[in-house]
Amino acid sequence: MGATSNSVVQALFDRGGLKEMFDHARNAVVATIIVAAGLETADHVQPSLLVGMLNPLALGYVVAGVGCALIVLNFMDGLRKLTALRWRFAWQIALCIAYLFVSFRIVQVIVWSKTHAC
Structure with a gap:
């Protein structure tokens, strides 16, 4: 048990794991904010405020789709980094x-x- 906790401490503090976790969390929050902004635009479109746009509803869904793609990419990056740690499958x-x-x-x-x- 002591060797496992020592290895976790080393992974977090000595090998930059904590910085990676915060970077990953920041990317996840930004991507979800992009999704929320797109969905909010699509749900509450007011054509008078968005003069010159062809279809604000479609644009809102495109922005939400880009945010979803960023979430998936961030998720895949996190999975790749988790498999490199060789932790138990249940933990992953x-x-x-x-x-x-x-x-x-x-x-x-x-x-x-x-x-x-x-």
Whole structure:
């Protein structure tokens, strides 16, 4: 048990794992904000505010699609880095589920806060 905890501490602090985690979390938050912005635009389009755009509804869905693509790329990068650590498969699955859950909840919170703003 001591060797495992020592290896985790080394991975986090000595080999830059903590910085990687924060970089990954930042990328995930930015991508989910892009998705939320696209969905918000698509749901609450006001043509008078977006003069000169051909189809603001379609543009909102394109932005949301780009955000989804960024989430998938960030997810794949995280999986690649997790497999390089050679952790147990169950731990990797748990982290994947947590990542998807947190990403979904961030989009929900951003959209909810936007719709309930005073």
